[in-house]
Amino acid sequence: MGIIEKIKEIEAEMARTQKNKATEYHLGQLKAKIAKLRTQLLEPPKGSSGAGDGFEVTKFGHGRVALIGFPSVGKSTLLTMLTGTHSEAASYEFTTLTCIPGIIHYNDTKIQLLDLPGIIEGASEGKGRGRQVIAVSKSSDIVLMVLDASKSEGHRQILTRELEAVGLRLNKRPPQIYFKKKKTGGISFNSTLTLTHIDEKLCYQILHEYKIHNAEVLFREDATVDDLIDVIEGNRKYMKCIYVYNKIDVIGIDDVDKLARQPNSVVISCNLKLNFDRLLAKVWEAMGLVRVYTKPQGQQPDFSDPVVLSADRGGCSVEDFCNHIHRNLIKDVKYVLVWGISARHYPQHCGLSHVLQDEDVVQIVKKKEKDDGGGRGRFKSHSTAPARISDREKKAPLKT
Numbered sequence: 001m002g003i004i005e006k007i008k009e010i011e012a013e014m015a016r017t018q019k020n021k022a023t024e025y026h027l028g029q030l031k032a033k034i035a036k037l038r039t040q041l042l043e044p045p046k047g048s049s050g051a052g053d054g055f056e057v058t059k060f061g062h063g064r065v066a067l068i069g070f071p072s073v074g075k076s077t078l079l080t081m082l083t084g085t086h087s088e089a090a091s092y093e094f095t096t097l098t099c100i101p102g103i104i105h106y107n108d109t110k111i112q113l114l115d116l117p118g119i120i121e122g123a124s125e126g127k128g129r130g131r132q133v134i135a136v137s138k139s140s141d142i143v144l145m146v147l148d149a150s151k152s153e154g155h156r157q158i159l160t161r162e163l164e165a166v167g168l169r170l171n172k173r174p175p176q177i178y179f180k181k182k183k184t185g186g187i188s189f190n191s192t193l194t195l196t197h198i199d200e201k202l203c204y205q206i207l208h209e210y211k212i213h214n215a216e217v218l219f220r221e222d223a224t225v226d227d228l229i230d231v232i233e234g235n236r237k238y239m240k241c242i243y244v245y246n247k248i249d250v251i252g253i254d255d256v257d258k259l260a261r262q263p264n265s266v267v268i269s270c271n272l273k274l275n276f277d278r279l280l281a282k283v284w285e286a287m288g289l290v291r292v293y294t295k296p297q298g299q300q301p302d303f304s305d306p307v308v309l310s311a312d313r314g315g316c317s318v319e320d321f322c323n324h325i326h327r328n329l330i331k332d333v334k335y336v337l338v339w340g341i342s343a344r345h346y347p348q349h350c351g352l353s354h355v356l357q358d359e360d361v362v363q364i365v366k367k368k369e370k371d372d373g374g375g376r377g378r379f380k381s382h383s384t385a386p387a388r389i390s391d392r393e394k395k396a397p398l399k400t
């Protein structure tokens with residue numbers, strides 16, 4: 001029996017089993033069994049390199065966003081409109097057959113947007129090009145789930161389930177469970193609060209299913225069996241997802257309003273070029289990019305060419321900033337001067353561990369080099385209140 005058939009069989013057994021106190025241990029065990037099989041399913045088949053046929057696109061820019069959705073919801077139309085790169089769009093399903101990259105230019109950064117073939121129920125088990133599409137979305141920083149506003153709300157749940165089946169967790173943070181395998185000592189089970197979904201026996205049983213007999217488990221939140229399995233599997237990817245409801249030109253205003261009020265959602269119309277600003281602002285926010293402007297001593301920073309950092313990828317400390325500029329820079333740095341939101345006063349003398357924020361200005365002071373003494377001219381005159389470097393300041397030249 002193949003892995004997919006085994007999963008189906010266990011799913012059928014779970015569906016047959018009534019949920020109550022007496023069956024919860026058995027159901028927990030079945031969940032763990034499915035999770036193990038799904039992980040097996042993710043392993044590349046023997047003899048393959050693990051790469052998926054022609055779907056790999058070189059990473060480019062400061063971040064990557066994938067367009068995921070059912071066929072004909074308007075993914076390609078959206079890519080063409082946001083990036084200017086043409087991706088074939090048509091009224092029939094599965095128009096797009098590969099991965100098509102484009103670039104969004106936003107806030108002086110470049111964000112790679114990937115158009116992908118439509119996926120359908122069963123994608124996680126390899127239906128259509130589901131597996132490759134999902135592999136590409138896993139390589140992204142965020143996912144835009146494109147939905148047809150005129151179609152069933154169920155589509156969103158189906159896609160979420162498909163992505164969850166391959167270990168993607170959308171708009172969730174990792175469960176607050178400390179878990180560490182040990183060599184000896186049995187299982188130590190602890191919690192910092194009362195647990196309502198799981199108890200010691202159930203936890204043991206799940207661990208037993210994974211043949212784990214020595215481990216430390218500490219629940220720091222009222223977690224579920226699924227949370228525990230996620231922590232044991234350890235291969236989950238936590239991603240932000242924006243639900244993009246397209247084609248609002250074909251539905252009524254009340255329905256538009258309802259969709260727009262849902263969390264992490266944006267309503268748009270490619271046909272009417274409606275609400276792209278809002279979508280881009282949401283993407284920007286979800287990416288969490290941090291632009292840092294370098295100020296050479298005695299000179300105005302170049303506000304058109306930021307160093308772009310990200311808390312999720314690489315970090316946003318002064319050290320990360322220096323490493324970004326040059327691998328060997330760090331050993332010459334004495335301290336840095338910082339203007340902007342992260343500074344308590346202007347300029348603040350900061351060490352390598354200082355965490356920078358979007359639109360900060362940084363001047364590096366090297367060992368055996370004198371600094372501006374707080375910068376002559378405009379940047380010196382700032383008050384102590386932290387604030388963004390304003391657009392006006394960006395435009396006005398710094399007099400030195």
Ligand SMILES: Nc1nc2c(ncn2[C@@H]2O[C@H](COP(=O)(O)OP(=O)(O)OP(=O)(O)O)[C@@H](O)[C@H]2O)c(=O)[nH]1
Pocket residue numbers: 069070071072073074075076077078088089090091092093094095096097116117118119246247248249250268269270271272
């Ligand atoms: N009414 C309306 N139709 C739209 C809108 N955006 C796209 N369409 C139409 O929807 C159809 C499908 O668009 P595509 O861009 O090909 O959709 P897709 O999601 O890329 O489709 P596949 O590549 O087949 O998965 C086309 O006929 C588009 O003209 C919109 O905002 N409103």
Ligand SMILES: [K+]
Pocket residue numbers: 071072073089090091092093094095096
């Ligand atoms: K289409």
Ligand SMILES: [Mg+2]
Pocket residue numbers: 075076077088089095096115116117118
């Ligand atoms: Mg398409």
